[in-house]
Amino acid sequence: MDIPSNLTTGERIRLLREARGMSRPVLAGLCGRGPDWLKKIESGERPIRSHSLLLRLAGALQLTDLSLITAAGENVAQPVVLGRLTHPAMPAIWKAVMTRPLLLALPETPPDPAALLARVRDAWRLWHTSDHNRTQVGALLPELIQDAEIATRVLEGRPRRSAHEALSEVYRLTGQATAYIAPPEMAWVIADRALTAAQASDNPAAIAAAAWSLGNILRSTAHPDEALEVVEGAASLLRPHLDSAPDDWRGVYGALALHAAVTAARAGRTGDAWRHWDTGDEVAKSLPASYVHPSTMFGRANVDFHQISVATDLSASRQALGLADEVNPDAMPSLERRARLWVEVARGHLQRGDRTAALHVMQIAHGISAETVAYTPSARVAVLDLWREAPRALRPEAGRLAEAIGVAIA
CATH class of the missing domain: 1.25.40.10 (Tetratricopeptide repeat domain)
Known part of the structure; x- marks a missing residue:
């Protein structure tokens, strides 16, 4: 978008935020801050001097060039990395989803849609009961995707509709398991296939x-x-x-x-x-x-x-x-949902400035489901803030938690 050159940094942030349809609390939350902080930034009441915070604002606004915010010349402008988190299960899932062959090898014996649905529901149970759910469910998904796709090809009538229901469930689970690690184009493909298969199930x-x-x-x-x-x-x-x-x-x-x-x-x-x-x-x-x-x-x-x-x-x-x-x-x-509850509680403590309580609660969340904390953006932002702003005596403990979930603190 064209941004008038005479706008201040705060005015630029507001313009970009509103163009994205984001409220002030949403953008502030993505940066680990409160809406009053962002309001002061946008109004010019408070200058923003932290380069890392500028990068987080740019990333939350899905900008690829920091100069859209700063307009301060090449010495300040810097590309913004918008990359997703990584997980070892991703390549095989990517291949199953994005390189789906036009002609699949069809089985001699027609698949049983009831058995397929049972496998998918077992995988959902594993997602909710494992503390390393992305790893364990991610290992199952490529074969589930292939088998469900084949079932919708070879079955007819009511069994085919059941197969489409199973396929929709597979893609819905794939969407859960790849949230924040799948490239955006893949996330949209997964969501679209889940909805298309569901519609075919009637x-x-x-x-x-x-x-x-x-x-x-x-x-x-x-x-x-x-x-x-x-x-x-x-x-x-x-x-x-x-x-x-x-x-x-x-x-x-x-x-x-x-x-x-x-x-x-x-x-x-x-x-x-x-x-x-x-x-x-x-x-x-x-x-x-x-x-x-x-x-x-x-x-x-x-x-x-x-x-x-x-x-x-x-x-x-x-x-x-x-x-x-x-x-x-x-x-x-669900361990995943239970861990996310404690993340929300930790965020509440951070909003009130109680970092000691927030660290304790985030450690509880990590103990319940390590991968939920590691792959939930709001949890990662909270852990990074804890490391930066925890009382001196707790910084080593906050640092260990940050390292455990892969948050860079160097």
């Missing part, structure tokens, strides 16, 4: 679940309005069926509501965020107390966890920490 719940996954991609790429449109459209698809729907259909509907709540919160839309959370809360009340959706983990515990996430994303740290005191983390069967 199963409204599968379509809505695929839309939930697509919403995750849209939200993570700074398209909150489009994410809300997708998940609200999927909710409308399920709503007419809710009175007589199976529990898992209502579970997907509730997960869509929680997704919308967090998306609205990250965009700073307080009223919308709590309205969507209330919808999810009502759905959870309509389901058995022990109910948990097998992939989204929607259920009573996840609704309570999301209440903390919404408060944290709205920078209501006192409320978030008060809510955290009331939840039972062990009620959540």
Whole structure:
């Protein structure tokens, strides 16, 4: 975009942020700061002298050249690295997804779609119960992708629709396992294939679940309005069926509501965020107390966890920490979701300036699921801030945690 040359750094940041459709709390959060900090930067009340913070702002705004912010000449301009995190499972998954052959080797015996669905659901269980879920699930995905693709090719009628449902589940799981490590073009391919396969299955719940996954991609790429449109459209698809729907259909509907709540919160839309959370809360009340959706983990515990996430994303740290005191983390069967809860609690402590508590809580999260912390951007930002700003006596401990998750502190 053309940026007037007479704008200050703060004015440039505001212009670029608004052009991306990002709220001030969202951009500030991506930089590990609060919205008041960014407001002062944008207004010119506070100069930004930290080169590393300028790079983080540029990265969060998806800029490739720092001079778009600084406009200070070649001596300050610098390319911005927008690379994804790396994981050893990625090459094989990339090959399975991106080099899918036009003609697959077809088996002599037609695959059993029920057995295929069972394998996919076992993989979802592993995703939620392993503390190294990306590694273990990532090893399964290439073969699952191939087998599900073959099944949709060779089966007909109702078995083929079941195979498409399984294929959609495989791609949804692939999207979860490759979040923040897949190149953007691959993330979009995965989301599109999940939705296309779900539509071919002719199963409204599968379509809505695929839309939930697509919403995750849209939200993570700074398209909150489009994410809300997708998940609200999927909710409308399920709503007419809710009175007589199976529990898992209502579970997907509730997960869509929680997704919308967090998306609205990250965009700073307080009223919308709590309205969507209330919808999810009502759905959870309509389901058995022990109910948990097998992939989204929607259920009573996840609704309570999301209440903390919404408060944290709205920078209501006192409320978030008060809510955290009331939840039972062990009620959540997913280690991944449990670790993310503690990341949210750590963020709440950081918002209040309590770095000692934040470090302790982040260590709990790392102990529950090391890979969740290592591959969650908000957790990595929090750990880096802890290392930089922890009390002197705790800096060695914060440094060890940063090294354990691969955050550069040199």
